[in-house]
Amino acid sequence: MISALLIKEGIEPRVFDMVYLKQKRSREDIKAQTWECKFCGKEMTPRMGGIRAWYFAHKREASECPYEAESEKEGPQHRALKRAAAEAMRRHFGTQVASLEYEVRFPHIKRIADAVITLNDATRVAIEAQISPLTLEQLRQRTDSYLRDEIEVVWVFLEKDGGLRQGGLWDKCREWLLDEGHLVLTARATTVETNIPLQNLPE
Ligand SMILES: [Zn+2]
Numbered sequence: 001m002i003s004a005l006l007i008k009e010g011i012e013p014r015v016f017d018m019v020y021l022k023q024k025r026s027r028e029d030i031k032a033q034t035w036e037c038k039f040c041g042k043e044m045t046p047r048m049g050g051i052r053a054w055y056f057a058h059k060r061e062a063s064e065c066p067y068e069a070e071s072e073k074e075g076p077q078h079r080a081l082k083r084a085a086a087e088a089m090r091r092h093f094g095t096q097v098a099s100l101e102y103e104v105r106f107p108h109i110k111r112i113a114d115a116v117i118t119l120n121d122a123t124r125v126a127i128e129a130q131i132s133p134l135t136l137e138q139l140r141q142r143t144d145s146y147l148r149d150e151i152e153v154v155w156v157f158l159e160k161d162g163g164l165r166q167g168g169l170w171d172k173c174r175e176w177l178l179d180e181g182h183l184v185l186t187a188r189a190t191t192v193e194t195n196i197p198l199q200n201l202p203e
Pocket residue numbers: 037038039040041042058064065066067
């Protein structure tokens with residue numbers, strides 16, 4: 001997960017996200033704190049590698065978190081997609097944005113949105129970054145459950161391996177969403193590769 005609850009004696013527990021933490025705090029500082037899962041309250045470990053984006057993981061396995069199933073399966077690709085989408089939406093709404101929170105749970109629909117942007121006029125926009133295939137029926141149900149709660153939803157799809165192939169599963173979903181007037185984001189998967197000749201690397 002990108003966010004976790006900071007547990008500190010004498011202070012109200014507070015949610016932080018790694019996008020913010022990476023900019024503002026040192027690795028040592030983040031490591032020295034106690035972090036908990038916002039949903040199940042179990043301890044989380046900050047993962048702060050040199051290459052992959054920083055995130056929080058349950059100390060044991062994610063499968064010990066009973067809320068895991070309420071969101072798209074966690075993985076580097078999903079985390080990257082939700083973060084890129086949330087940041088893109090933050091830029092899209094600009095000064096209208098009151099807050100951006102990663103991983104927000106809506107208990108009555110048993111769903112953890114990847115991110116929620118709240119605008120100054122109290123409009124809430126849920127961001128759903130989808131990697132694994134979803135049928136049109138599943139997508140409609142999920143979209144409708146958000147709308148019943150007066151939450152707008154923006155779907156984010158990955159363009160890869162025929163993900164948005166004409167006539168494919170995503171394509172039907174996208175068509176329906178656009179017909180209904182929703183905003184759809186598509187992202188192209190990129191892999192970071194080096195084109196630096198290896199002999200030029202510092203020794
Ligand atoms: Zn948990």
